[in-house]
Amino acid sequence: MSFFAVDGLTMRFGGLTALDDVSFEVDRGMIFSIIGPNGSGKSTAFNCISGIYQPTAGKIYFEGEGISGLAPHHIARLGIARTFQNIELFSTETTIDNLMLGRHQHMHSGVWSGVAMLGRATSAAREETENRERVQWIIELLDLVRVRDRPVGELPYGTQKRVELARALAMEPKLLLVDEPSAGMNADERAEVAVRMRELRAELDVTILLIEHHVQLAIGLADRVLALNFGKPIAQGAPEEIRQHPEVIKAYLGDG
Amino acid sequence: MIEPTRDHYQDIRLFTARGSWIKLILLLVVLVSLPLLLPGYRVFTLNYMAVFVIVGLGMNVLVGYTGQVSLGHAGFLAIGAYTMVLLMTRLAVPFPLALVMAGFVSAFFGFLLGLPALRLAGPYLAIATLGFGLAVTQIIAHSALFGGHMGLVVPDATVGPFPLSGDVSKYYVIVGITFVLALGVRNLSVTRVGRAFRAISDSEIAAATMGVDVAYYKTLSFAVSAALTGVAGGLLALMTGFISPGVFTFTLSLMFLAMVVFGGLGSITGAVLGSIVMGYLNLEMDAFQELPVLGPALEGFSERFMSTVGLPNFGWVVTGMLIVFTILIEPRGLYGLWIRALDTTKRSKSTDADLSRSGPGAD
Ligand SMILES: Nc1ncnc2c1ncn2[C@@H]1O[C@H](COP(=O)(O)OP(=O)(O)O)[C@@H](O)[C@H]1O
Ligand SMILES: [Mg+2]
Numbered sequence: 001m002s003f004f005a006v007d008g009l010t011m012r013f014g015g016l017t018a019l020d021d022v023s024f025e026v027d028r029g030m031i032f033s034i035i036g037p038n039g040s041g042k043s044t045a046f047n048c049i050s051g052i053y054q055p056t057a058g059k060i061y062f063e064g065e066g067i068s069g070l071a072p073h074h075i076a077r078l079g080i081a082r083t084f085q086n087i088e089l090f091s092t093e094t095t096i097d098n099l100m101l102g103r104h105q106h107m108h109s110g111v112w113s114g115v116a117m118l119g120r121a122t123s124a125a126r127e128e129t130e131n132r133e134r135v136q137w138i139i140e141l142l143d144l145v146r147v148r149d150r151p152v153g154e155l156p157y158g159t160q161k162r163v164e165l166a167r168a169l170a171m172e173p174k175l176l177l178v179d180e181p182s183a184g185m186n187a188d189e190r191a192e193v194a195v196r197m198r199e200l201r202a203e204l205d206v207t208i209l210l211i212e213h214h215v216q217l218a219i220g221l222a223d224r225v226l227a228l229n230f231g232k233p234i235a236q237g238a239p240e241e242i243r244q245h246p247e248v249i250k251a252y253l254g255d256g
Numbered sequence: 257m258i259e260p261t262r263d264h265y266q267d268i269r270l271f272t273a274r275g276s277w278i279k280l281i282l283l284l285v286v287l288v289s290l291p292l293l294l295p296g297y298r299v300f301t302l303n304y305m306a307v308f309v310i311v312g313l314g315m316n317v318l319v320g321y322t323g324q325v326s327l328g329h330a331g332f333l334a335i336g337a338y339t340m341v342l343l344m345t346r347l348a349v350p351f352p353l354a355l356v357m358a359g360f361v362s363a364f365f366g367f368l369l370g371l372p373a374l375r376l377a378g379p380y381l382a383i384a385t386l387g388f389g390l391a392v393t394q395i396i397a398h399s400a401l402f403g404g405h406m407g408l409v410v411p412d413a414t415v416g417p418f419p420l421s422g423d424v425s426k427y428y429v430i431v432g433i434t435f436v437l438a439l440g441v442r443n444l445s446v447t448r449v450g451r452a453f454r455a456i457s458d459s460e461i462a463a464a465t466m467g468v469d470v471a472y473y474k475t476l477s478f479a480v481s482a483a484l485t486g487v488a489g490g491l492l493a494l495m496t497g498f499i500s501p502g503v504f505t506f507t508l509s510l511m512f513l514a515m516v517v518f519g520g521l522g523s524i525t526g527a528v529l530g531s532i533v534m535g536y537l538n539l540e541m542d543a544f545q546e547l548p549v550l551g552p553a554l555e556g557f558s559e560r561f562m563s564t565v566g567l568p569n570f571g572w573v574v575t576g577m578l579i580v581f582t583i584l585i586e587p588r589g590l591y592g593l594w595i596r597a598l599d600t601t602k603r604s605k606s607t608d609a610d611l612s613r614s615g616p617g618a619d
Binding site: 050051052071072073075076077081082084088089090091092093096097100101102104105107108109110111113114115116117118120124125127128129132133136167171 | 262264265267268269440441443444446447448449450451452454455458459461462463464465466467468469470476480522
């Protein structure tokens, strides 16, 4: 059984079929890219995987277990983290507090131990301190040191995208779903995103499922690519195959 | 950019700045000496304000952090008050234990109310909680166990060997508890559970994808908020010596919601400030009368133009206007005004690079 698999995934919204019988498998350690023009169902696939949408049909397997139908917080606890195309940060909280939320499932303090935090030796304080230390390297890796204690709502768009990625990494996920990391960025910033993704894959034991509107970036990073159009899988394979695939070229005519 | 190794505990410690200890000691000195400096009847007012502060802390957890709305917190106040009094009269439970039980019983009802609240949001939740508050008073008013409309007399309370007879001794108990609970809520807000609460109000979807069980934390938030309000109810009974359904009105629930919005949502300082002001106004609305020239003038105005009830009515108008103007000037309420005032004084005092005041510890 593969590390992660989607089998016959279908999602309908009323009369609209956003995903139509989509299947793919992802091996551990891969970067797997999903490409497709706007509205082709990429984000919908992520929403199904992370439990926000209940698929109309089809199954999703993670490490051999069926996960479709589970609530989002259960799926998160299994080790699947994600970012959102339209940033979903806790905007009134600081960068560090956003990351600490990512630590939620690895921490245990409840109401009582939280209330009774009376000095650094108490359990809640120790847990807080340890976990803050633990995410410090992520803050450094993603160049967030200077904005560590700033409310993220005030940060520039690109920085918010990094905070969101950092928060997902703070969860120490096995599978990371990244939705459009380079959206709204210029060529330089896009190159930076590419470097960062490779870095993550090299340094962490994490499998990455990447949605990217920018085809060159998506294909350049990927070990394997799935192309969608109007919710239908039109091609799947190694990056070189996809680059030359007639259906893909057709779908992207005029799209760069 | 490499940082020197940082002490991560400083993020969450209570006293971040060097002067904080001094401020705390000053505050304690003021709190301890206040009842000795003020005329006796004012101590009753202080006690009432402290009870409001505890409710404000509870409302802040539910409304300010978790982003849920409640128009029924007078119901929890009643549950706390009646639980404590019945335990003391019927089962001879000592006051401290009865007060703790008041918190637990109220928390249980908060949990129950939190369950339907999971499916409701915004105006629907407001109506559900409103119904809860009304139902509690109705049930109390029509049941012999609770003394019906006539109410119940609160038995004399003792803490260990010490009788709580006068307002001053009650003051030290009530304000002491208020102080401890405020610290507790502050600690809660900077640790895991508080963070989960706040995440829910910012983005439920994001919270869930971080592993936060949104349903669980919403009900937990109701329970914590109700527990605090239940304790406040017990203390209200202690200080007034008498409880009846007429105390726990819908208007009171409205006040509770208004005071945390007025104080500044999501901030403990704001909740405390808002509750102090609202508690004072709620009890002393007709104190306008005592003002030298203004009092009679207002009274005349009110009687001529407003209603036959006169001045109490005017008190409501003043309260309402105060809330409206504060929110218009500063949406973050009193807390926002406070922060602005601090910023201004800081800026005029120094041009230090270190102006960073935010961070949870400062709140
Ligand atoms: N919650 C929803 N309700 C109705 N339609 C939706 C919903 N989510 C997505 N869709 C529709 O599904 C299609 C695919 O959207 P999406 O997955 O966001 O595309 P992509 O991420 O590939 O740009 C679009 O036509 C979109 O309007
Ligand atoms: Mg999308």
